[in-house]
Amino acid sequence: MSDTTDAQQACFEAGIKFGSLYHQFAGTPVSPESTRSLETAIEEAIENQPYCESVAVEILDDRVADAIDHDEGYAELTGSLMEVEMRIDYEGTAVRTRMAMEDGYPRMKLVAVED
């Protein structure tokens, strides 16, 4: 085991934000009428966390509409209904991350690290 680098710490912090975002808000009742307010709340909530410079959430209205059970009128937020981009800054290291569908499954990806 070696000492950790700032870049590794930055990636760890980026992961924390992604796991937080997903498991805090997954399950939230959502309909096409409430997507914009939920996007904004998720962005501003996670941006409160340390080292989190920016969060962009897009909840996909058409996928939400498709996911809605006819009788209920809402879906529960899950990874396949949204796309997320985040930028973390830790002690001068910038990290970009992204969640989007890949092979039919939502994936959280470490996109780039700027040492």
Place this chain on the structure above:
Amino acid sequence: MSDTTDAQQACFEAGIKFGSLYHQFAGTPVSPESTRSLETAIEEAIENQPYCESVAVEILDDRVADAIDHDEGYAELTGSLMEVEMRIDYEGTAVRTRMAMEDGYPRMKLVAVED
């Protein structure tokens, strides 16, 4: 055990909304800069649920500010930081509920039932 009444069903539905609201959003990172967006998102999310006519959430900026750990810059949403009022309508029965501090503890209350 007897059959249930519409008023009892309405109270059950009202309770579901309160438990949902609380356990979906408790733990959300919050600061005085993000209270308004979180209030709106909570209201619109829970209003998606069946029989839920209106939800009003007030997150108390001064209590959020007091709850913030100096180094972190945010608090986690919990019952003592917000006040909630809800109105449920189930088959013609209206129910009003409320959460607010009482004896230093957040309490979910069934305020009134209109048969």
Place this chain on the structure above:
Amino acid sequence: MSDTTDAQQACFEAGIKFGSLYHQFAGTPVSPESTRSLETAIEEAIENQPYCESVAVEILDDRVADAIDHDEGYAELTGSLMEVEMRIDYEGTAVRTRMAMEDGYPRMKLVAVED
């Protein structure tokens, strides 16, 4: 608006427990190897809440297995993967509730109220 009865209060409390259970634990990573521990934890957690006499949770291993994406090896807990029964006692009024699939959708039901 009239005063509320003990039976209505009991139904409100029963609803709170159901909404709490669902929105606290929905989204939890689950596989057939972890269903038993999750059932027990959900039961004991919700039984801590006031007026909650008993909670029985059955997470359906076969449905969990069917829900698992091949590459990931786990599913996220949702209403269609479990059955729940609860008994609430409020000031001498007993309430029984149940969640199970109905018309392809998980429904929380007020089963009986004993005044």
Place this chain on the structure above:
Amino acid sequence: MSDTTDAQQACFEAGIKFGSLYHQFAGTPVSPESTRSLETAIEEAIENQPYCESVAVEILDDRVADAIDHDEGYAELTGSLMEVEMRIDYEGTAVRTRMAMEDGYPRMKLVAVED
């Protein structure tokens, strides 16, 4: 921006698990009678996630007892009531992480990375 290394990916995955664990289970009703089942469920749930080799959770009974409001009989799980250790393995890189109190605040720490 440069390509990412396996060590950086491993740290990102480690962070995801920590954020997931925290925001999935924070807010769970807990008492000294339910700590053991909750520990086990958290461990087995998060171990379902990819690259997660082991999770050890200790919920501190004495802190839970201190956090309980007298009338309610339970507390809500939060970072100050538990200690967590995790080991992630990503493509041959091992990462150890830890959450414990530091200066009165729960901190998620990247402890070591073995390239």
